[in-house]
Amino acid sequence: MTGIRPWLRERSELGVCALLLVLGALVLGDVLTMDVDIEQRGPVGPTTMPTVVGVALLVVAALLAVDVLRGGRGEAEGGEDIDLAAPGDWRTVLLLAGVFLGNAVLIEPLGLPASGALMFWGSAWVLGSRAYHRDPLIAAVLSVATYVLFDSLLGIPLPGGPLMEVL
Amino acid sequence: MDMANSLSSLVDGFGTALSPGNVMWAALGVLLGTAIGVLPGIGPAMAVALLLPVTYGLDPTAAFIMFAGIYYGGMFGGSTTSILLNTPGETAAVVAALEGHPMARSGRGAQALAAAAIGHFAGGMIGTILLVVLAPTIAEWAVDMGAADYFAIMVLAFVAVTSVLGNSRVRGFASLLIGLTIGMVGLDALTGQQRLTFDVLQLADGIDVVIVAVGLFAIGEALWVALHLRRRPDRPIPVGRPWLGRAELRRTWKPWLRGPLIGFPFGAIPAGGAEIPTFLSYATEKRLSRHRDEFGKGAIEGVAGPESAASASAAGTLASMLTLGLPTTAVAAVMLAAFQSYGIQPGPLLFERESELVWALIASLFVGMAMLLVLNLPLAPIWAKLLRVPRPYLYAGILFFAAVGAYAVGGETLDLVILLIIGLVGLLMRRYGLPVLPAVLGAILGPAAELQMRRALQISDGSVSGLFDTPFSVGVYALIAAIVAWPLVRRVLRRVRRRATPGARVPRG
Structure with missing residues (x-):
């Protein structure tokens, strides 16, 4: 007290x-x-x-x-990957929010394939992944495949950016 | 519509559902659903929300066939996780862990998985048959419902999800009010008056339900997990191909058949979906079992019954959603939003106006269930491998798909910012024990409830009695009053009982 x-x-x-x-x-x-x-x-x-x-x-x-x-407390939600005994890691959350906002800023000038790949790689890095060969590769494949799926197969337009104009 | 009529519609529905294209969508749905159910951290509600934008490119029949596959598949997959990991993600799968995990630890994981998979199949089948039999009758009866009745039933949904779920009503209502506030943003439907738009042009159309659902379910969950990420994930127990021996079959067939009788009605009412019926089924099986001493140490009845009840409750949920337009679970709420984005209003008229779509959807449930049984029995060990996916990729992927989906809604950067804000609200709600479902329900159902209320009051020329002028609405309000008064009544009863037996200790809680 x-x-x-x-x-x-x-x-x-x-x-x-x-x-x-x-x-x-x-x-x-x-x-x-x-x-x-x-x-x-x-x-x-x-x-x-x-x-x-x-x-x-x-x-x-x-x-x-x-x-x-009067002493009432909301019960935090549990889950498979959640360890409530550990103290809250607000730094990770703030960094993730920053990466997410970065994507919001970059999606129009760079296009989804590039900004999305950066976001995936950035988020994975923030969450502790340090595979410097595998991470960017997975990010790029996921991002380009999603772009093709939406834009070409489903007909939902997304910004391709300069990268897609070259390809 | 009589029985013969609905049977012939169902046969037509099979015709549509079994077309090669729709079989493919059903297969894709159950595959995605199972994967999502197995993957930690992703529930069916998040999955359906993340896939909403994909459906902009599909016709409604294909989209709903896929959604139904995801819903049922998620139930199948969720039990795999709780049996092998003992940390259930979906509330529906909590009970599966109680007996299933001890079974897996003692080397009977294969039997537990089989009892769960066949239980889901049996529950889903019986539940869907009940849906076929009951839904047209409910729809026919509900055709005469007026604005006052709809308003009453929506208020019931709001009160029920806030009171029944979780253990704090104040927090449930806080969540509901947050949702209602989000739902009010935009132009008023009747007068065109701007509300809560703060003169921002993009807000005049309101906040898209996709943004709300993806923000609360996907971003909120991913950020919440990131806040408390388990650095070393639990190792799943390795397991062989599911099978059941004769002795186990003798113990499980009755629970499989009893589960749906508990699951279906609870799925149809707004009482939180599969959570309550699975616990009730568990309690029932424990009471009826001849192996009561095995409960807690791996009694197979405790897996078979609740899992069957869980799948049947999904069918009950669909019954309310299709016939009354009343979503009773988060998945149904998101599916309702999908219907609305196609300009289709679920409700009693759906079976007349969109007969082909509805029956194709129902027929695809049977098709999907058969696929799920085939997928889950022999392939369970392969699905279990998904439990080893590196967590950074999993949650980075959720954030990625959430961003893509939200951007696809309208091509607006501002939507991504709103998505993050709603996601942070979702994070706070998880941190402080505010249930998410009332917020989603408030955002999706709030505008409709307001519209019905104002219609009813227009008809009665402003007199409040317009809200109570049918026997049905009066009955519903009585029910609401009972739900609200119940904790008080219980407290009084407890006090009376304590006085009746002086000195007796009354357990709290």
């Missing part, structure tokens, strides 16, 4: 309450800024549902906060 940091760490779920609170405020704020009377058809307009959901979000945020303060 020294200081507020360990107290908060123990109750990090309060962050979820804060998020729900913000979300509820966002929804209710949106309701207030709507120009409803333009074309209100029927007795129940477009604001009813957001109002209900927004208020409910605030109520649930409060109830969850009470539950957490």
